[in-house]
Amino acid sequence: MNKPLIIIGCGGHASVLTDILKLQNRSILGYIDDNPLVRSSPRHIIGDNQKILEYHQDEIHLVNGIGSVGSTKKREYMFRKFKKLGYTFENIIHPSAIIATNVVLEEGVQIMAGVVIQPGVVIGANSIVNTKASVDHDCIIGEHVHLAPGVTLSGNVHVEKRCHVGTGATVIQGIHIGEAALVGAGALVNKDVKKGVKVLGVPAREVGTAIRYQEESHD
Known part of the structure; x- marks a missing residue:
């Protein structure tokens, strides 16, 4: 019920x-x-x-x-x-989303309209997969991640917790994005991204430290 x-x-x-x-x-x-x-x-x-x-x-x-x-x-x-405090967060999934049968969605995950998630994907608690994002096979998404509208993750991508992947960014197969990193809108990520950095461009290059990493470091 x-x-x-x-x-x-x-x-x-x-x-x-x-x-x-x-x-x-x-x-x-x-x-x-x-x-x-x-x-x-x-x-x-x-x-x-x-x-x-x-x-x-x-x-x-x-x-x-x-x-x-x-x-x-x-x-x-x-x-x-x-x-x-013992409360439960609802998983929210738009009826237009296409999600493979063996996908793991942890608590509080939100899947927006037009999303496609392929087999073997795991998405951590409290993460957002936003409008028309595409997550291909065997990707691992950590807790508190935001995949913004139109993001494309190719197969076997690992996005660690607290990351933000900006609107329209593309991440090629097998890439690892470190904890609390920020990938700018429209970026093409063709190599691993270190923990706590911000990357922009085509191809994506490191341009500084992500705000979320700075906050976490000072908590």
């Missing part, structure tokens, strides 16, 4: 998730947000993050509606916070 849902956040990413859930006739209790200005909007916002604690862990599931542009920090923080 599907449980009613509370969506964390109410920005653009939450709007996309809401549309998917409506297509599936899921029950949404409301949205929560810590920003009091946001809570004055017409959307059905039921309170701040503490509101979730009024519901027992067995009563509801959560949806992580916080997007991942530039930094995954807040999205990851909310996921970890409520997991420690």
